[in-house]
Amino acid sequence: MNVEEIIKTDKKMELPSKTVIHLMLVSNKVNETINATLKPFDVSIQQFNVLRILRGQCGKPANLKTLNERMVTKMSNTTRLVDKLIIKGYVKRETCETNRRKIEIYITPKGEKALSSMDIAMHKNDKHIVQNFSKEELEYLNVLFNKF
Amino acid sequence: MNVEEIIKTDKKMELPSKTVIHLMLVSNKVNETINATLKPFDVSIQQFNVLRILRGQCGKPANLKTLNERMVTKMSNTTRLVDKLIIKGYVKRETCETNRRKIEIYITPKGEKALSSMDIAMHKNDKHIVQNFSKEELEYLNVLFNKF
DNA sequence: AACATACATTTGTATATACAATTATTGTAG
DNA sequence: CTACAATAATTGTATATACAAATGTATGTT
Numbered sequence: 001m002n003v004e005e006i007i008k009t010d011k012k013m014e015l016p017s018k019t020v021i022h023l024m025l026v027s028n029k030v031n032e033t034i035n036a037t038l039k040p041f042d043v044s045i046q047q048f049n050v051l052r053i054l055r056g057q058c059g060k061p062a063n064l065k066t067l068n069e070r071m072v073t074k075m076s077n078t079t080r081l082v083d084k085l086i087i088k089g090y091v092k093r094e095t096c097e098t099n100r101r102k103i104e105i106y107i108t109p110k111g112e113k114a115l116s117s118m119d120i121a122m123h124k125n126d127k128h129i130v131q132n133f134s135k136e137e138l139e140y141l142n143v144l145f146n147k148f
Numbered sequence: 149m150n151v152e153e154i155i156k157t158d159k160k161m162e163l164p165s166k167t168v169i170h171l172m173l174v175s176n177k178v179n180e181t182i183n184a185t186l187k188p189f190d191v192s193i194q195q196f197n198v199l200r201i202l203r204g205q206c207g208k209p210a211n212l213k214t215l216n217e218r219m220v221t222k223m224s225n226t227t228r229l230v231d232k233l234i235i236k237g238y239v240k241r242e243t244c245e246t247n248r249r250k251i252e253i254y255i256t257p258k259g260e261k262a263l264s265s266m267d268i269a270m271h272k273n274d275k276h277i278v279q280n281f282s283k284e285e286l287e288y289l290n291v292l293f294n295k296f
Numbered sequence: 297a298a299c300a301t302a303c304a305t306t307t308g309t310a311t312a313t314a315c316a317a318t319t320a321t322t323g324t325a326g
Numbered sequence: 327c328t329a330c331a332a333t334a335a336t337t338g339t340a341t342a343t344a345c346a347a348a349t350g351t352a353t354g355t356t
Contacts (some may be wrong), residue, residue, distance in 0.1 A: 005252065013286065014271070015275040016274040016275045017241055020274045020277055020278070022290055023174065023178060023293065024173075024175065025220070026296045029296060030168060030172070030296065034168075035344095045172075065333090065334065073313085074313070074314060075336090076335090076336075077313060079335065080312085080313095080337095081312095084254070100333040101321045101322065102335085103336095122161070126162075127168075129164065129296065130167055134291070137295070138163050140288075141289075141294075142166065142167055147278075147280040148277065194342090212304070213303090221346080222343070223306090224343085229305085229342095244297090247352075248304095248350085249304045249305070249329075250302060
């Protein structure tokens with residue numbers, strides 16, 4: 001990650017701008033490795049996130065709004081994101097009995113199983129991404145992230 | 149940026165995975181503010197980056213390959229990205245005399261002018277993004293970013 | 297010179313995303 | 327109880343992006 005190299009043309013760049021660009025470069029790089037990791041499983045990062053959130057519900061359903069709040073995506077995408085997961089058989093969609101405006105989404109056993117194997121690959125990738133960091137550096141990095 | 153809140157469901161998450169998720173959340177948040185900042189100028193982040201790279205060339209043209217290396221985008225996009233900028237009159241595209249495979253791209257005076265006003269808005273946004281950081285924290289953050 | 301190979305960019309196509317408008321259901325003020 | 331606003335999700339559409347294949351140009355080999 002030789003950022004100085006990449007942005008070297010703008011010599012008089014101030015620290016805030018440099019940091020923002022640096023952040024973007026890092027996140028793009030990380031994103032690429034995540035995409036590559038998930039590719040064999042034929043799910044996108046977003047789809048993976050939905051599955052993770054649903055598993056975190058421990059059997060309780062999540063409605064689209066909840067999903068959306070936990071994710072970065074826009075509402076309109078979430079519907080179609082779930083569509084894709086339904087096609088794969090990873091989640092189930094039902095109308096809420098008490099409030100028929102709401103849609104309840106569950107992860108299926110097949111989804112849980114698939115998610116488990118994704119987890120292993122992702123966890124390996126996560127460790128690879130931060131391989132150059134000491135434990136203390138990582139902890140401090142998380143502290144700094146909270147300031148954004 | 150209350151990440152612990154957002155990812156609270158996965159209690160036993162390890163530091164590397166937590167950090168990667170944290171990074172994604174931060175970068176998504178930052179991206180949103182950048183998009184909002186550039187919206188009045190009717191350019192995307194990518195288009196803005198192309199303009200910045202071209203200005204950094206100080207009059208010298210950049211070919212698509214160079215542009216692409218400095219950016220995150222895939223090659224196929226870069227062509228169409230430049231198309232958009234040409235429509236707006238911000239850049240000029242010419243075939244290289246000595247190697248007609250290459251395409252040389254210049255920023256126009258109109259492009260430079262537009263970029264200047266974008267810069268002001270972006271710079272303001274950059275400072276806003278990192279407003280909670282001290283100078284030392286920012287500097288250390290950049291050091292940590294280099295470890296990715 | 298003819299051919300294969302490499303290079304630089306473009307195009308086609310499928311999928312993803314953003315944004316606005318729409319549908320369906322529920323809550324509530326008069 | 328009706329009309330209107332609020333909520334939850336979906337759909338339409340335009341634009342963006344990813345990936346593979348195609349185009350046009352240059353270079354190297356026999």
